[in-house]
Amino acid sequence: MKKFLILILLPNLLFAELLLEITKGSENPYRVAIIPFQGTNSSVNIIVEVLKSDLIRSGEFFILDEEMLLSIPSNIEEIKPSEWKLLNIDFIVLGNVIDEEPFSVVSPYQIYDVNKKNKIRSSTVFGIPGKLRQLSHYISDGIYETVTGIKGVSATKILYVNEIINSTDSDYILYVADADGANEQVLLKSSEPIISPAWSPDSKKIAYVSFETGMAKVFIQDIGTGERELVLLNDNQISSPAWSPDGKLLSLTLYQDGNAEIYILNLLNKNLTRLTKHYSIDTESSWSPNGTKILFTSGRSGAPQLYEIDLTKLNTKPSRLTFEGNYNAKGSYLPNNEGIVFPSISNCFEVL
Amino acid sequence: MTSNNKSIISYSFIGLFIASCSSVQVTEEAVYEDSIQSIEVSSKRAESSTPTESKAVLANATVYFEFDSFNLSSRSIQALKSITMLMQDNSEIEITISGHADERGTREYNLALGQRRAESVADYIELKGISRSRLTIKSYGEEMPMIQGSNERSWARNRRAEIN
Numbered sequence: 401m402k403k404f405l406i407l408i409l410l411p412n413l414l415f416a417e418l419l420l421e422i423t424k425g426s427e428n429p430y431r432v433a434i435i436p437f438q439g440t441n442s443s444v445n446i447i448v449e450v451l452k453s454d455l456i457r458s459g460e461f462f463i464l465d466e467e468m469l470l471s472i473p474s475n476i477e478e479i480k481p482s483e484w485k486l487l488n489i490d491f492i493v494l495g496n497v498i499d500e501e502p503f504s505v506v507s508p509y510q511i512y513d514v515n516k517k518n519k520i521r522s523s524t525v526f527g528i529p530g531k532l533r534q535l536s537h538y539i540s541d542g543i544y545e546t547v548t549g550i551k552g553v554s555a556t557k558i559l560y561v562n563e564i565i566n567s568t569d570s571d572y573i574l575y576v577a578d579a580d581g582a583n584e585q586v587l588l589k590s591s592e593p594i595i596s597p598a599w600s601p602d603s604k605k606i607a608y609v610s611f612e613t614g615m616a617k618v619f620i621q622d623i624g625t626g627e628r629e630l631v632l633l634n635d636n637q638i639s640s641p642a643w644s645p646d647g648k649l650l651s652l653t654l655y656q657d658g659n660a661e662i663y664i665l666n667l668l669n670k671n672l673t674r675l676t677k678h679y680s681i682d683t684e685s686s687w688s689p690n691g692t693k694i695l696f697t698s699g700r701s702g703a704p705q706l707y708e709i710d711l712t713k714l715n716t717k718p719s720r721l722t723f724e725g726n727y728n729a730k731g732s733y734l735p736n737n738e739g740i741v742f743p744s745i746s747n748c749f750e751v752l
Numbered sequence: 753m754t755s756n757n758k759s760i761i762s763y764s765f766i767g768l769f770i771a772s773c774s775s776v777q778v779t780e781e782a783v784y785e786d787s788i789q790s791i792e793v794s795s796k797r798a799e800s801s802t803p804t805e806s807k808a809v810l811a812n813a814t815v816y817f818e819f820d821s822f823n824l825s826s827r828s829i830q831a832l833k834s835i836t837m838l839m840q841d842n843s844e845i846e847i848t849i850s851g852h853a854d855e856r857g858t859r860e861y862n863l864a865l866g867q868r869r870a871e872s873v874a875d876y877i878e879l880k881g882i883s884r885s886r887l888t889i890k891s892y893g894e895e896m897p898m899i900q901g902s903n904e905r906s907w908a909r910n911r912r913a914e915i916n
Contacts, residue, residue, distance in 0.1 A: 526782040534783045542779070555783075565900070576788060586790035593895035595859045604786065609863075612793045615890040616863060626789030637867060637890060640860045653864065658871060660864035681864040697861055703820060704861050727820070730858040743858065 418560065418581035425459025430547050432491045433464040433484065435472055437507070439497030446532045447497055447507065447539070450580075454540035454554040457580065460547075464489060476512055476519050484514045491520075491547055495539065501529045509539055511546050521546040533582060553579050559587075559597040559606060574608060576623065587621065588628075600643050607631070607641035607650060618652055620667075631665060632672075642686045651675070651685040651694060662696055675709055676718070686732045695721070695740060697729040706731045706742060810916070811838045811847050814898075815873060817911045820857070822868040824876060832873060835915055836880040849873045850914045851891040852898070854907035859893055866891030869913045 434452060437444045455461040464487060473479045479492060495509030504526070511521040523542050527535030534555065541552030556579045564571040572594045577584040588594060592611035599606055600620075607620050616637040621628040631650060632638055639660075640653040650665045654672075660683045662675040676682035680699040687694060694709045698718070703726040707718040722728040727745035734741060813835050815828035824832070839845050851866030851873075870889045878884050897910045 521778075523779040523781065526780070528783050528785055531783060531785060534785060538781050538783055542781070585788045587788070588790070589792040591794045593892070595863070595893070595895065610793070611892070611895070616893075621791075622789075624787045624789060626791045628791070637863075639863050653860065655864075655867055660867065681861065681868060683864045684858065684860045697858070699820075699861075699864075704857070727857060729861050745856065 418558075418575070418577055418584060420457070420579075420581050422457055422459050425456075425461075429460055429462040430491060431462045431464065431487075431489050432493060432543070432547075433469060433487070433489045434466075434493045435469070435495075436466065437495045437497050437509075438474070439507075440499045443497050443499045443505065443532055447536045450533050450536035451493075451540050451543075454537060454552075454580065455543065458544060458552070458554075460544070476510055479512055479514075481514050481517050489514055491543075493543060499529075503529065505529050505532065505535060507535055507539060509542070511543060533578065533580075537578065537580075555579070557603070559599065559608075561594050561597065563593075576606075587623065596640055598641050598643060601645055601647045607643065609639045609641070618650075620650075631667075632670070640683050640685060644687050645689060645691040651687065653683040653685070662694070675714075684730045688733045689735050689737065693733075695731045695733060697731070703727060704729045706740070811835050811845050813915045814912050815915075816908060817869055817913070819854070819907070819911065820865065822851075822865065822872045824872055828873075829876065832876050832915075833880075836877055836882060839877070839882050839886065840880075846886045846888070847877075847915050848888040848890065850896075851889075852896060852910055852912050852914070853894045854910040855894050855897065855902065856907065857894070859895070863891050863893030863895075866893045866913075869911075873913045873915065 432455065434448060437448055452463050455463055468487065470483050470487065471480070473494065476494065484492060490513070492512040492514060493509060494512070495507055498506045505528070506524060506526050508524040510519050512518070513520045521542060525535050525538045537555035540554040544550070544552030544554070557576055558579055560575055562573045562575060564573070569591060572590045572592065573586055574588040574594050574597055575584050576587050587606065588610070590610060590612050595609045597606055597608040604624065605620055605622050607618055609616050610619050616639045618631045618638045618641045619628050620631055631641070631652070634656060637655040638652055642651045644650070648667055650667055652663050652665055653660045654663050659679060660681045661677065662682050662685045664673045664675060675694060676696070676698070678698065678700050682696055682698045684697040685694050692711050694711060696707055696709070697704050698707050701720070705720060706722040706728050707720050709718045710716065721740065725744050728742055731740045731742035813831045815824065815831055817823070835847070839847070849870040851868065851870030853862035853865045867889070870891055874884070874887045874889050877887060897906070898912065899906050899909050
């Protein structure tokens with residue numbers, strides 16, 4: 401049985417800097433106390449501040465206010481579990497920051513489980529001086545994974561496009577930023593639309609659709625060097641890039657057949673393999689975590705619905721996955737074969 | 753660095769000792785940060801390769817579509833008839849057909865939908881005896897709305913194919 405979830409992401413376009421706000425989290429958050437880290441005040445303040453907001457943003461955590469702490473243990477041995485039970489605290493985080501700018505910044509930290517009366521994690525993050533936020537994101541992901549059993553995403557990065565529409569001309573800016581929206585940097589600025597940015601699995605490259613040549617074309621750009629190239633040279637539109645998990649293949653939507661069809665491009669030898677053959681729209685391909693299946697949107701039933709192709713059985717008909725609602729599109733697989741996520745429009749076309 | 757490594761090793765021993773019944777994760781991580789290059793492209797939109805002076809007669813029209821549809825309405829067909837007649841009488845006219853979608857739905861599906869709308873227009877014109885080589889087809893999906901706004905009136909104006 402597959403689980404279907406609906407994902408809503410609301411970037412606040414009024415601010416130049418991206419602001420991601422989760423307005424409601426888990427009903428039953430893990431209750432955590434963060435003991436003020438020991439070390440240089442300025443560094444400690446930034447690290448703990450970012451750590452708290454990372455955990456709260458995940459929606460899975462409640463962080464006890466510092467004023468509510470009944471005691472400040474300086475190490476695991478000084479923790480009195482009964483005291484923390486009173487405050488209903490499940491986990492305690494202790495740590496310190498050894499800040500030797502400009503040479504190194506190191507932060508060892510521990511997580512104590514109040515119910516088990518045990519230390520459940522002891523870890524050290526070796527940071528980059530001047531990049532304390534990054535260091536906090538690593539600590540936050542360590543806490544998230546230890547407590548929830550799921551990998552955290554605070555140390556990851558996001559790609560997004562900002563459109564500045566004016567009456568005479570427009571600017572389209574492709575940005576990369578930390579998962580919390582901080583540390584925003586421009587990857588591409590264009591006078592024409594940019595859509596569908598996609599990370600390569602090693603996060604060193606991105607693929608995206610740019611209209612700079614006058615029609616939709618897929619480019620690959622090296623994030624570190626800024627080098628970019630058109631993935632294919634032809635006279636037709638190309639769109640919807642998605643990287644295979646090993647980074648060697650790129651699935652694309654090609655329009656050379658007079659209609660949107662999905663192909664797989666081998667990035668080394670530029671060989672193309674056609675995946676779909678239908679007179680209706682087939683687009684928005686995405687790869688399963690093990691690379692053996694492709695999920696895509698097709699209009700073959702009369703409205704957009706999600707379908708799946710098994711790459712090990714290329715000659716069989718794609719199987720339809722969604723039946724409820726008349727607009728289910730742009731699906732992607734969850735890791736560990738837990739299901740798929742996709743935006744869905746209800747019958748009244750109000751929600752995306 | 754070596755002293756740090758030593759302290760980690762001793763941590764792990766303490767960890768195993770205290771938590772003999774449950775496991776303790778003892779790890780080390782180094783923050784990894786890529787360098788990032790930003791680049792800028794600007795393009796003058798080359799709408800037509802034909803020099804303007806040779807275009808004595810201009811073929812311009814906009815036709816509109818229903819939600820998630822690329823069928824031509826009878827009104828659209830009237831507009832396309834006059835375009836086709838113009839092109840029959842003026843063999844030098846070449847046109848670009850740009851398909852568009854409203855903001856609802858996903859960007860890539862809308863890009864494909866806009867392309868289908870442009871194709872519908874092209875198919876009709878071709879059916880009336882105009883060579884496909886005189887037609888350039890493209891889609892902007894939902895990226896170039898004619899008017900801004902999230903209401904039925906704006907959406908109806910934005911679901912279109914522009915001929916010029």
